[in-house]
Amino acid sequence: MHEITLMSVAERIQGRPKICSDCGICSSSYRPMLPQVCMFVENRAEQIERKLHGRNRNDGDELLFGIYRSRHVIRMAKPNLDAQWSGVVTSLGALLLERGMVEAVITTMAVPGTHHAPLPVLARTPEEVRASARNKPCLSPNLDLLDQVRESGVKRLAFIGTSCQVHALRAIEDHLGLEKLYVIGIPCTDNVAYPDLLRFLQIASKSPDTIVHHEFMQDFRVWMRHEDGHIEKINYVDLDVSALGGELAIFPAACLSCFDYQNSLADITVGYLSAPLPPPERWQWTMVRTKAGEELFELIRPFLEVGTLSERGNRQVGVSEYVRMLKRPRKRPPFPIRKLIAWMQRNRGPRGMEFARSVIEMKLLRNLQYVRDAHGRLERRIVPDYVYRALATYGAVYEEEFGRTLTP
Numbered sequence: 001m002h003e004i005t006l007m008s009v010a011e012r013i014q015g016r017p018k019i020c021s022d023c024g025i026c027s028s029s030y031r032p033m034l035p036q037v038c039m040f041v042e043n044r045a046e047q048i049e050r051k052l053h054g055r056n057r058n059d060g061d062e063l064l065f066g067i068y069r070s071r072h073v074i075r076m077a078k079p080n081l082d083a084q085w086s087g088v089v090t091s092l093g094a095l096l097l098e099r100g101m102v103e104a105v106i107t108t109m110a111v112p113g114t115h116h117a118p119l120p121v122l123a124r125t126p127e128e129v130r131a132s133a134r135n136k137p138c139l140s141p142n143l144d145l146l147d148q149v150r151e152s153g154v155k156r157l158a159f160i161g162t163s164c165q166v167h168a169l170r171a172i173e174d175h176l177g178l179e180k181l182y183v184i185g186i187p188c189t190d191n192v193a194y195p196d197l198l199r200f201l202q203i204a205s206k207s208p209d210t211i212v213h214h215e216f217m218q219d220f221r222v223w224m225r226h227e228d229g230h231i232e233k234i235n236y237v238d239l240d241v242s243a244l245g246g247e248l249a250i251f252p253a254a255c256l257s258c259f260d261y262q263n264s265l266a267d268i269t270v271g272y273l274s275a276p277l278p279p280p281e282r283w284q285w286t287m288v289r290t291k292a293g294e295e296l297f298e299l300i301r302p303f304l305e306v307g308t309l310s311e312r313g314n315r316q317v318g319v320s321e322y323v324r325m326l327k328r329p330r331k332r333p334p335f336p337i338r339k340l341i342a343w344m345q346r347n348r349g350p351r352g353m354e355f356a357r358s359v360i361e362m363k364l365l366r367n368l369q370y371v372r373d374a375h376g377r378l379e380r381r382i383v384p385d386y387v388y389r390a391l392a393t394y395g396a397v398y399e400e401e402f403g404r405t406l407t408p
């Protein structure tokens, strides 16, 4: 497993379907079930939604965020300073073990000697779960551990992971013989293979080797914390993605074909996208999705401070402009213009819920176009219907630019 996560994406997915996020199913003994469980072979999100919730998404926010029973702005009253944000996710995993509600938690440590290379583990103690705090923002074969789950006789399991992993886990759930499964989802977009993360950090930072933590913040900047504690920040608009060969050269086909940024099939999703700034306050946000998600929220609630959801601005003009840029990509503007754009984004751009909506819509649009350009024949199988409903507002501008309808 150590070796797998250090490989390039091309090495990792050799012999697999072209679109693969290396979720771990294919390296486990469950590989024969690939056609039934992989979201890049056939996206079954709407079928799984009906099983979990008895319905599909309603119009409005659910189209972007997935079905939820409640949503909250939260942070740990005593934050874990080593966590990605305040440590809600690992605290929840640790609590499940402490209270005897599960026997094991699938979570992701770092490969020894690295800060960011993921190493999935079947944690049996609260300490092990806490030690897995912080993102290792690279493709991680977490479902490979389902073999260990079966072999060790674990019947009550918690799983922490990304949406491609959760799609496969939900699709295979009934075959695992588990008595209880809690799914704690983290939102995820534009993940990369480990060597590509190192390439990205080279262009983003003056000292890439000392970065211990980084995040694409809601203030339109990447914040990078170094070993000595200092924080380096770079505007999104200043990132020279062309030096990496463009988005297609760094992001795996799978992440460009993903339509579930918000991990909608989890019991509870814990992210930061809609949380209020500034980042050092470590506010997070959560969507409680299922009855099991309500149990998880009640479990962690005594340890939380609760804030308020907010929003500012109107995303639709900016997102319409993004559709035009998808069709006619522009060159990176000169420094003074970039400075102005960064200022405008920070001071006039959408905030809170509206920021989250804008980011999700842009990713849906970009990925729909990627699938059409690169894997057109797969569109009907791997793009769920809710995507077209979610993007209907941009139908006219899409048609004007691309000369075809947004719907298939």
Ligand SMILES: Cc1cc2nc3c(=O)[nH]c(=O)nc-3n(C[C@H](O)[C@H](O)[C@H](O)COP(=O)(O)OP(=O)(O)OC[C@H]3O[C@@H](n4cnc5c(N)ncnc54)[C@H](O)[C@@H]3O)c2cc1C
Pocket (backbone or CB within 6 Å): 082, 083, 084, 085, 086, 087, 088, 089, 090, 091, 106, 107, 108, 109, 118, 132, 133, 134, 135, 136, 137, 138, 139, 140, 142, 160, 161, 162, 186, 187, 188, 189, 190, 191, 270, 271, 272, 273, 274, 284
């Ligand atoms: C690649 C990636 C992209 C993300 N993008 C977004 C985003 O765009 N918007 C957003 O709101 N949130 C995003 N998140 C989630 C967010 O950054 C935090 O992980 C989340 O809010 C939990 O914070 P925490 O302090 O509660 O987590 P912690 O308590 O620090 O726990 C982090 C958990 O993440 C798990 N983990 C770490 N790396 C991986 C991995 N590669 N695969 C699977 N699980 C992993 C660990 O096992 C651990 O359980 C992303 C996470 C990852 C890994």
